[in-house]
Amino acid sequence: MESYLNSVIKQFKYYKMLGEKAMEQLPEEQLIWQYNEESNSIAILVNHIAGNMLSRFTDFLTADGEKPWRNREAEFSNPFNSKEELLNRWDKGWECLLKALEQLTDTDLERVVYIRNDGHSVTEAINRQLAHYPYHIGQMVFIAKMLKNEDWQTLSIARNKSVDYNNRKFSHEKNRRHFTDDL
DSSP: OHHHHHHHHHHHHHHHHHHHHHHHTSOHHHHTOOSSTTSOOHHHHHHHHHHHHHHHHTTTTTSOSSOTTOOGGGGGSOOOSSHHHHHHHHHHHHHHHHHHHHTOOGGGGGSEEEETTEEEEHHHHHHHHHHHHHHHHHHHHHHHHHHHGGGOOOSSSOTTOHHHHHHHHHTSOOOOOOTTTTO
């Protein structure tokens, strides 16, 4: 099971990197851009992701993941006055998540934790968030890609470069490794 913990930490760090590389490509004013009033901006998505991380992973093993101090509704507004504030909030959420995960042991994985009084094994709770955060990070990347248009710097295999990528991957001997190890 240690490989599960190592794998999910690498997965979370991969999605963190994708979000950061998308945000790096945008000026401050594009981080708050919304398609319409019902849409989320990247800033709003960052606020929500970080708020969720702080709620879920503060006292992860001992307190319900929906903390009484969390104001989920306020997460869907932009409280940031600068890109620096936005990135500080992003970092604070990720620090809380990664610290909680890095403290877990194999025996913790079957413990029960609660989110809104619904019991989850630790593994289930982690998997729930491993689906939730990439869902929103994908939205962030999509928004950034639309805004940058032809100036977008791809975060994955570039168009018409699959053969080159595969040739590089297959030039290595078979070995057990995480797909993010060579990024």
